[in-house]
Amino acid sequence: MNNPVRKTIATVCLSGMLDDKLRASAAAGFDGVEIFENDLVNSHLSPEGIRDRCADLGLSIDMYQPFRDFEALPAEQHETNLRRAERKFDLMERLGTDTMLVCSTLAPQAIDDDDLAAEQLHALATRAAPRGIRVAYEALAWGRFVNTWEHSWRIVHQADHPKLGVCLDSFHILSKDPRPTGIATIDPEKLFFLQLADAPPPDMNLLRLSRHHRLFPGQGSFDLTHFVDQVLATGYTGPLSLEVFNDVFRQSDPGPAALDAMRSLLSLEDGVAAHGPRGPYRVGITEPTPSPELSGWAFAELDVDERSATEITTTLSALGFVHTGQHRSKPVQLWQHGDCNVVLNRTSEKTSEWGTAELAGLAVESRAPDSSAQRARELLAPRLPTQHADTEAELHTSATPDGKRIHFCRTEGDDPTSWRTDFTATGTPPAGAPVLVDIDHIAVAEPFDHFAESMLFYRSVFDLRPQAETEYAAPFGLVRSQALGNRSGRIRIAMHAAVLRRGEWAPEVPDPEHISFGTDDIIGAARSMRDSGAPILRIPENYYDDLDARYVLDPELLSEMRMLNILYDRDDHGEFFHFCTDLLGSRVFFEVVQRVGDHRGYGAANTPVRMAAHRQARLHRAT
């Protein structure tokens, strides 16, 4: 009993790849770590490799976490959950750790039944026992039914299994009760783990939201169209006045911020005008030119320097693209595969040690390019000067707030106004049986302090609808993701931003952007592209072990995906398969995706794995 209290740290506390985190923890003198699941899944180290690395560093692995949504579920899900647990126990044996954290359930199917929770946790502990594993049950402060430590303790007490105990987390307890009593009476044999975190005062959510995170209309979650409609229905004729307290806007150059603000009101008026039958009170509303139908991506445009050009064209060739056109007056190439068009502009600008390859332009098919361009101007998009010769097509070009070119065009084979007429055919015909169908989406990265502005820009100028916003923990920080799409689903943009950024300790992972091509045969595409020598991004084995625990997939399919480095996601509407190339030049890559059913996601759940793999590949290439 005279040993000093051991000090451990969850890997989730620190930034970096798992190896970075372990080294930092050991150097700071920690005795051990909790391994956070995502850190393991993203790692190219095997579980045994992680165990050895920790041993070399003098670190114990004190816990594996988190295991979610286990208890108080209907019988069928309980069986699936036990299968999932067995897979994680396998993993824990390989890691050499004996404690698993189980968080109180958030599952919508869960039942408010302590007896059932105790019974199922008892069953879990019974499976864990022969392997020498302990289960530590923790009440999340927002757990559906179990959200106090007392409640988790009652259930553990009732389940009465020697391998089942509680984990206390100061955050979940003190955020609800600053001075809890009764903890001292817990049986220490049943108190398996203690997690510590401090936090700012948990008071007044709305006040904090109001003072720090207000947004201009169209950048957040409020239905302001309906609201303004109601106010105008009174006969109100005063101004629409913006009052927004926002940490980011407060420190941004007010020039662009004011334009962003004005765009939000113009876009709001557009929404109000379109909202319902026109009444007299809507007389004052100005309505931008309605958006003509946008039927798809005409092309995506990359700026590439000499070094990256080779890398990009080699990769495009391996993906089955053919260099079909050469611009009449500029050093610009057109590459085609099916209906996918990629335009490469030669640039001499150097943006990174890896060479320059920048997603520089987005070209959309518009039924009426003039009107689209007019709408963009009305919504305060700066118009870029077009430098076209008399014989060339006029591209209606604007710029996004961060300087990407936007072209509105109408592609008709023989139409003399088509952008295609600017290219002389190289004579090489496009490939015969394309495996790629179209550009599925384009993913752009934004600095965190331009995210809301860019989102509103794309949303209003292209008349897109925001889809679910998500956040995920990437190796070097949280990443926020917002997808936008138009009614037909033909124009899809996925936006990413680090939620915060100042420290630049991981410069090998700059904000990546990509062009995603759709296919109807992901396996065939992956195989043929691999065989053609495409630089396909290598995904860690741990990812597939985790997939196997999470989903019951056809073993043959899983094995093919593992071999071909195909990532997987699923929701209630369908499935999503995708694979990526390595990073090319500064920060772009290509992706191939297959949507099965009506899946509307973009594989955001896999982004941390992809980012970690890109980082790994860069480290590998650098050495």
Add this chain to the structure above:
Amino acid sequence: MNNPVRKTIATVCLSGMLDDKLRASAAAGFDGVEIFENDLVNSHLSPEGIRDRCADLGLSIDMYQPFRDFEALPAEQHETNLRRAERKFDLMERLGTDTMLVCSTLAPQAIDDDDLAAEQLHALATRAAPRGIRVAYEALAWGRFVNTWEHSWRIVHQADHPKLGVCLDSFHILSKDPRPTGIATIDPEKLFFLQLADAPPPDMNLLRLSRHHRLFPGQGSFDLTHFVDQVLATGYTGPLSLEVFNDVFRQSDPGPAALDAMRSLLSLEDGVAAHGPRGPYRVGITEPTPSPELSGWAFAELDVDERSATEITTTLSALGFVHTGQHRSKPVQLWQHGDCNVVLNRTSEKTSEWGTAELAGLAVESRAPDSSAQRARELLAPRLPTQHADTEAELHTSATPDGKRIHFCRTEGDDPTSWRTDFTATGTPPAGAPVLVDIDHIAVAEPFDHFAESMLFYRSVFDLRPQAETEYAAPFGLVRSQALGNRSGRIRIAMHAAVLRRGEWAPEVPDPEHISFGTDDIIGAARSMRDSGAPILRIPENYYDDLDARYVLDPELLSEMRMLNILYDRDDHGEFFHFCTDLLGSRVFFEVVQRVGDHRGYGAANTPVRMAAHRQARLHRAT
């Protein structure tokens, strides 16, 4: 009725000085602005000047805001409030605006009485009417009694004055009810103003706090000493494990972050050990060397280059300091005034176009410098190599996480170990009757992503107690401020950080740091220093007009303060008077403060005014 809806923007939405905001709003095509009080108070433009500037830019001033804590107060406060309102009406007449925003009260003395609220608002409108001013009453979502638009509307309806109406703010309404009904029935004559803001979903405060803002123990608000004490009382012998989800730590170099984490546990153990009687369960707790009493600041140390040296020494002279000592072996000067010591190290490093003057070292008086240094090392402060000749005193020197030197020393006139023995007397005696008493506090600036780390460092190494944390809206972004002090109040540190920073659009205002000297005669000090030619920072007239509205101050005192550029704050314990110099070199300045009664603040409320004034002075100097 065919006029387009007017579009206006509150100046609080944008960053910068008032003039920056007005220009940006006009350029973006806004018709008018709401003037936010702080923007006016911080401005060197007079109200008439602001009116003219808006007119030149084609902007109307649609509202002045906010006026707080007015309604439903006891009779005596009601009279004070009417006086305050009259001052603001004077101001509004000068500005040429006719609508004042009144937010529903948060005042602790307010009474839950709608009749009284209506009666007092009626009285306010009655005062406003002859001046042609309207009062727009707005329910804050967190208003004490009035926090829904329906409630504000009932009170306005009941008060029944033509110059009293409601202001609707989408944030306050939609954050509580996403689809409000009934708004359309409001009498448009009574609907004076509409403010629009969007926001992220206002759900699950604890979840957001947990996933983004957890902190290491000692960096937040939780009483973790008590908590850990309770857990150890069970007989728990498992590890203390940190589990912290934090946006900043997730993107910080994990090396220093892990050290910060370890320091938090060491400091926590220190707290637990000191917490109560030692029980058997505390056996495992390791306790750092207890902190010897720190009895005050020995000196503050500036690194200055040639250009700044002149500026600094001229200013010190004007503040009554005398160059009393010259270091035996280094280009280091000692300047003294009373018990205030400032050490200047000559450096050749250039940190800004304004020259280099950096707060580089903090020296504290310790009863046992060895033990203090030992404690610092145990708490993982890097020890700096001391380059002292054999005949010189050994300074026990460590470094803060951001590289400031920390010296622990014991100043005794004839003690051969005193740091003073390193200096040869210049022969010039210190001034006879010092007006400055001591170093009251030292204010340091931290990058936002090192704030928690530095706070914990100062707190644990110097054994300080955190005082209230505040946030204020400075011209170029929100600033967070945290004061720390020891038991005796002899060591006080005020920390500042921009809550966020990427955009650098206002480089004239780098993170300022200062040394604050205490006096018992602020008026005398200000007068003599002004007469000696000290570069005293000029405070805008608007600030004093606002002081006059907020407090009933002796007119003669107010007039002296205005003339001498003295700032003022007050709380329940006493008063705080202070004035500052201009910025010297890169980012430092001196301050002189007088505390009356037991005031424990640092003038944080005045920091935005001070920052705006420093910016103004720099702009002025640059042209």
